[in-house]
Amino acid sequence: MSQKIRSLSVNEPLKSTQLDPKFKYEVAKEPGGEGLGYCFQCGKCTATCPIRRVESIYKPRQILRAALLGLREIVLSSDVIWLCATCFSCTERCPQGVKLADVMRAIRNIAVREGYIHPFFQAQGKMISEIGRIFEDDEFINEQRADLGLPPVPIVNLEEFKKILDSTKIKELLASKGSK
């Protein structure tokens, strides 16, 4: 992913017209988003997050803050919500039981419905729908697996797999605009 990741892009001062106070209720209704309100902004999640250590733009606490304030478009269209690796470190450490990794997933699900998917995930999705994998298999991988005593990568039954994929409506989702 060579593209530069952008933080929550906010022009100051934010006006009250940019705030959608209902957004917090929307997130809380989405499965996984229930704990959002309990966040008291201690920042343990950001400090414990392994992604944050390699990418300083990723601040989970700040994303929750923006969601609580109602910066709906800014949050949903941002790159940062896609950076979570769902390692659950934050969920483990949060003193208020926010279950942040779940909240982040809930936010991403809303983003997807609104037509925002990060280009990287779009590319992955395209790859899956075409070849049934998120990467192309090559001889090198199978040689390595053989060295480890593992069988070769199984062949995907593309016909059947595509049937399943079609029922998930992945095509329509992938046709959406992608995150800004």
Added chain:
Amino acid sequence: MSKNIRIGVYVCHCGLNIAGVVNVKDAVNYAVSLSGVVIAKDHRYACSDLGQALIKKDIIDYHLDRIVIASCSPRMHESTFRKVLEAADLNPYMLDMVNIREQCSWVHIGEPEKATEKAKDLIRMAVVRSKLLEPLTIKEVKVLRSVLIIGGGIAGMNAALDLANIGFKVYLVEKSETIGGQMTKLDKTFPTMDCSICVEGPKMVDVFRHPNIKVFSMAEVVSMGGFVGNFTVKVKNNPRYVIPENCTGCGECAEACPVEYPNRWEMRLGTRRAISVPFPQVVPLLYTLNKDHCIECYKCVDVCGERRAIDFKQETEEVELNVGAIIVAIGYDFFDPSTLKEYGYGSYRNVISSIEMERLLNAAGPTRGKLFRISDGKFPKRIGFIQCVGSRDERIGQIYCSNACCLNSIKLAIQIKEKHPESEVYIFYNDIRAFGKGFEEVYRKARESWITFVRGIPPEIKEDNTTENLKILVHDQCLGKLVEFEVDLVTLAIGMVPQDSARPLSKVLHIPIDSDGFFLEAHSKIRPVDTHTAGIFLAGTCQGPKNIHESVSQGKAAASSVAALLSKGEIRIESTIAHLDQDLCIGCDLCKEACPYDAVRTENGKSFIMDVLCRGCGVCASSCPEHAITMKHFTDEEVLAQVITAFQG
């Protein structure tokens, strides 16, 4: 002389507090070398059981007749060590304490050698002084089993009930028309959210009906004399122009009265008649006529008729009370937010104070519990609370935290959200202080109720000229961005300030107030309800901002201190007082003018000192041109001997 003098010197380590800086062994060796010193020892904790036992044993074994203890401040342990002397049959005044902790080791941490030299100097000065000490007679006086409580808020009422239930006679002096204090203005109370007047009302009635309690409402303390166990207090009863015995509380007069004036209980939101009660649950249930607003139409007199309860000629009365102890519980006042121009309180109609929000939400309040904007009567869908208004603000000299406003705003916000889930409530704060039992739970409940907490205090409020909506620009510290909020109503979380009457009352009672204007306790941790004057105690918010449960606890604590003091029937009074030699007195009266406690009297052109009134401050002695006054235990000889040896080395 020195052959009868047998001094024991004890140097305390105070753990490492002293021994970490001062070379204690060195100081002990030095002390032994001083003339008159029979024995000198060090101890890790002289005040401990072991330390006390050691000193007592030495007094007996070595026939010591004077003790010097080099340790902490006499304020901490002088009484402890005096008791040790007494237990060993030595007069308790044959003790001198040297403060080598606060005045030596703590202030010279980086200079152990010099500190040790200073400790030695101080010990030598005390040894020299101790040779001049004289035994003083110990006086005991009888105490009265009656108590004066000033202020009938929740703190004062709790103290009154506890003492009255034990059997003490209690006089409760309340300045306003009713007891109950500020709690009578609150709607619900955190953390339990129960209705304020429902919890307090029955207590008010209990106090008033208690056979051992006499309530003086509309009354003030104007003078105080005497001393612990035997105070004489003058109380002024201000006229309410209604005769208590005749008033039935029917309220017909108020209905007949044509004049209205602002009701202080409703802040800026309600009015009352010139003859009225401020709210229905007043105790005592007596109507009050306000002469500043009365137009003397006498309609009230007509409807009152045969009951003849209204008396335009009623006058101020003074009563004298004799009491053994006094509890001060005069509470607090609300900070006036109009002093902070940036928030527009007083000029923007939709900026109100938290106590006004309290009244707006109260079913018995001016709007019968309906929340609407003053400007247009519309329901405010977006409400902002601004915290710390009048608190933690060096600019206006209000440096302290007011303790209750965080939880109070959270409480009000939850009430609003419960009644109006469609509203949006913002709380602009810097720190949320939810420190008490059950408080954090309320804070969490607030977030569960989707109240938006914004960390950042707005520098100002701007009003939209047409809508009268309010714009609040704040730096959201958690987002790291400036955000401008538009709300329909702003509530300023005002802090607590001392009562106006605190300062004058402090003069009447001769007790100090602190730099914030609240009454000063004897020790913030271990004597929180005592004052420096024996027999006078503090309770509730007059000592500093508190919530209700803390105010109640203090009321009960003060009651127990009073009971402990007065139950014995007799108490010992301080013997370190002034002594006046009438042969030298020229009757100039300078001492009489100087004495802050009115302890100097004149008879046949000569002054004399009332032992029981004297507090030993020494002001008279320094004012006397004839050196006729000696301070017992601090005689000129004693002090000069110390000074001389200090400079001679």
